Amino acid sequence: MASHNAGSRAKRVGAIVPARFRKDHLLPYAMVSPAVAVTIAIAVIPLIYEVWLSLQDWYMLKRPQPIFGGLINYIAVSKDGALWAALGRTAIWTVGTVVVEIALALPLALLLNRNTAVARAGSALILIPWVTPFIVLGFGWRFLLDSDVGPIHQILELIGLAGGRSVLTDPAGALAAITFISGWKGAPFMVIALIAALKSIPDELYEAAEVDGAGAWAQFWHVTVPSIWNTVVIVGLILGILAFYSFDLAWIMTKGGPQDGTAIVGIQIYRAVFLDLRPAYAAAISVVMLLILFAASLAVLRLRRSN
Amino acid sequence: MRSRGATRDLILDAVTIVAVLLMLVPIIWVFLGSIKPEHDIMSGNPWPTRVTFDHYIAIWNKEGFLTALRNSLIVGLVVAVVTTFVAAPAAYSLSRFDYRGRNLFSLMILGTQTLPAVAILVPLVVIVRQLGLTNTLTALIFIHLALGLPIAVWMLKGYIDAIPRDLEEAAMVDGTGRFGALVRVVLPLIRPALVAVGTFAFVLSWGEFVIALAIVSKAEVRTLPLALQSLFDPYQFSWGQVMAGGVVIALPAVILFFIFRKQLVGGLLAGGVKG
Numbered sequence: 001m002a003s004h005n006a007g008s009r010a011k012r013v014g015a016i017v018p019a020r021f022r023k024d025h026l027l028p029y030a031m032v033s034p035a036v037a038v039t040i041a042i043a044v045i046p047l048i049y050e051v052w053l054s055l056q057d058w059y060m061l062k063r064p065q066p067i068f069g070g071l072i073n074y075i076a077v078s079k080d081g082a083l084w085a086a087l088g089r090t091a092i093w094t095v096g097t098v099v100v101e102i103a104l105a106l107p108l109a110l111l112l113n114r115n116t117a118v119a120r121a122g123s124a125l126i127l128i129p130w131v132t133p134f135i136v137l138g139f140g141w142r143f144l145l146d147s148d149v150g151p152i153h154q155i156l157e158l159i160g161l162a163g164g165r166s167v168l169t170d171p172a173g174a175l176a177a178i179t180f181i182s183g184w185k186g187a188p189f190m191v192i193a194l195i196a197a198l199k200s201i202p203d204e205l206y207e208a209a210e211v212d213g214a215g216a217w218a219q220f221w222h223v224t225v226p227s228i229w230n231t232v233v234i235v236g237l238i239l240g241i242l243a244f245y246s247f248d249l250a251w252i253m254t255k256g257g258p259q260d261g262t263a264i265v266g267i268q269i270y271r272a273v274f275l276d277l278r279p280a281y282a283a284a285i286s287v288v289m290l291l292i293l294f295a296a297s298l299a300v301l302r303l304r305r306s307n
Numbered sequence: 308m309r310s311r312g313a314t315r316d317l318i319l320d321a322v323t324i325v326a327v328l329l330m331l332v333p334i335i336w337v338f339l340g341s342i343k344p345e346h347d348i349m350s351g352n353p354w355p356t357r358v359t360f361d362h363y364i365a366i367w368n369k370e371g372f373l374t375a376l377r378n379s380l381i382v383g384l385v386v387a388v389v390t391t392f393v394a395a396p397a398a399y400s401l402s403r404f405d406y407r408g409r410n411l412f413s414l415m416i417l418g419t420q421t422l423p424a425v426a427i428l429v430p431l432v433v434i435v436r437q438l439g440l441t442n443t444l445t446a447l448i449f450i451h452l453a454l455g456l457p458i459a460v461w462m463l464k465g466y467i468d469a470i471p472r473d474l475e476e477a478a479m480v481d482g483t484g485r486f487g488a489l490v491r492v493v494l495p496l497i498r499p500a501l502v503a504v505g506t507f508a509f510v511l512s513w514g515e516f517v518i519a520l521a522i523v524s525k526a527e528v529r530t531l532p533l534a535l536q537s538l539f540d541p542y543q544f545s546w547g548q549v550m551a552g553g554v555v556i557a558l559p560a561v562i563l564f565f566i567f568r569k570q571l572v573g574g575l576l577a578g579g580v581k582g
Contacts, residue, residue: 025406027400027404027485028400028403028404028406028409029400029406029408030396031396031397031399031400032396032397032400032401032409032412034392034393034396034397035393035394035396035397035412035416035456035460036397036412036415036416038393038452038453038456039415039416039419039453039456039457040415041449042419042427042431042449042450042452042453043415043418043419043422043427043453044415045430045434046427046430046431046434047422047427047430049430049433049434050427050429050430053429053430053433104330107326108326108327108330111319111322111323111326112323114316114319114323116316116319116320118320118323118324119320119323122323122324122326122327124565124568125327125331126327126330126331127564127565127568127572128331128334128561129330129331129333129334131510131560131561131564132334132514132557132560132561133513133514133515133516133532133556133557133560134514134516134532135514135516135532135535135536135553135556136337136514136535136553136554136556136557137333139337139535139539139549139550139553140333140334140336140337140340140550140553141333143336143337143340143546143549143550144332144333144336146546148349149348149349149351149546151336151351151353154351184330184333187330188330189575192572192576193576196576238421241421241423242423244423245423245424245425245426246425247425247517248516248517251517251520252516252536266425266517269425269428269429270425270428270517270521273428273429273432273521274521279429279432279433282429283429283430286425286426286427286428286429289426290426
């Protein structure tokens with residue numbers, strides 16, 4: 001079947017969409033369908049089901065089968081003081097995580113964006129916290145902050161940031177500590193994104209700034225910062241979305257405590273399902289979170305510079 | 308001038324070493340804790356007086372640890388293989404064909420990358436329960452597929468986009484059909500990327516915590532992260548053992564990631580920044 005019209009086929013080589021690729025209509029669908037099926041099963045259906053669930057009246061202790069409840073869960077959300085407190089903590093946590101990520105990543109990226117053996121090795125090693133699973137980091141940090149055997153606890157005690165007990169036993173201290181750890185874990189991703197952005201700045205920009213008499217600081221402020229700004233915004237948004245939905249660190253390190261000090265919304269959703277046995281209410285919290293996330297993302301995207 | 312540049316580089320290298328070491332303190336601490344004798348841990352000795360593997364032997368003999376290791380391996384390997392086999396044809400389809408629905412499909416698949424597990428945890432748990440799949444590795448495997456699939460499709464599509472169509476066309480002219488061209492031209496060229504995305508899917512599944520926590524409660528179905536949590540028995544736990552467990556979990560993830568770092572970092576940046 002193949003070679004008798006080889007000549008005409010050869011003429012089509014290089015066309016944007018060669019005829020051969022258009023011929024059978026079912027093949028592209030057949031090839032993409034397993035991935036689409038997985039996506040529908042694990043993302044699309046759960047999202048739709050989440051909205052449906054959030055409209056049910058389903059409190060497993062009282063009502064084992066869900067019945068339609070309209071906006072009953074959303075009304076409960078609006079009156080749930082503990083949940084709004086958790087949303088407040090989540091806002092602090094999310095912004096704090098991204099701020100720590102940028103604060104750690106920017107100097108590191110500037111140091112690592114040099115062509116020396118140390119900088120190359122450093123750019124690789126810096127990724128380790130980012131690849132290491134939360135469960136390992138969570139316990140590692142609990143060890144570091146332990147009041148009996150933790151060296152970082154001893155340093156914090158020495159400089160007066162912690163008393164005789166670990167910061168993790170204080171509600172505000174625990175939130176601050178775990179927010180920092182969350183930022184530390186995410187910083188490497190920001191570092192590699194920033195290195196990529198720094199590498200793409202043309203040398204001519206710096207040369208021109210130098211000709212204009214700009215010093216190192218002025219060059220950083222007028223050439224480097226504007227050039228990496230959009231990367232900071234986009235990667236900050238991605239890392240911010242991940243932080244907004246955090247659960248692992250706060251659960252592994254303090255289970256949301258002490259006294260709800262680290263009870264961020266991810267923890268409240270988990271508690272609503274597994275401790276209070278109110279899946280429909282948990283679904284309503286999730287939908288509210290999605291709406292907040294959507295609005296916040298649109299606001300953050302406006303921070304981008306247009307070129 | 309040159310020597311001044313060299314001195315500057317040396318100073319900055321020294322600063323870099325200190326900065327990177329500071330970032331890695333917790334990682335180093337976990338590792339040292341796992342090979343330190345108990346009395347070094349209790350006295351707060353940062354550096355071990357001698358190296359011991361007692362903690363590793365202890366967790367190895369702990370009930371449930373090997374079961375968890377086996378479960379994590381099963382889930383991770385199945386997820387890696389299935390992710391690769393599902394992602395590769397999808398990437399080829401999105402890269403090479405122009406058809407109705409293509410943009411929608413690609414938006415759907417890539418969109419799930421920005422959807423964190425906690426956002427859909429509730430419906431997933433309820434669905435898994437209603438299907439009677441709580442406490443099964445099947446449910447875990449199925450949900451873990453969503454972890455690496457979007458980035459796998461995105462990365463492989465990038466690789467296939469970079470292969471000139473002429474190469475495939477030439478193979479087709481030579482008498483192999485499109486499928487033959489796919490197998491003989493495209494697959495060999497993207498083989499390193501296939502291994503890289505499979506590995507990445509394994510690493511993501513290996514360390515995953517919240518979904519496992521939500522659908523597994525029985526000891527015999529536990530994965531490693533859950534088993535590590537249970538090592539933390541408040542009445543008689545040993546920091547050394549927990550750190551040894553941590554190293555067992557972290558080491559494969561770190562090593563596998565580093566083998567394929569070049570492919571993965573490039574792909575993740577492209578997926579994260581442009582997508």
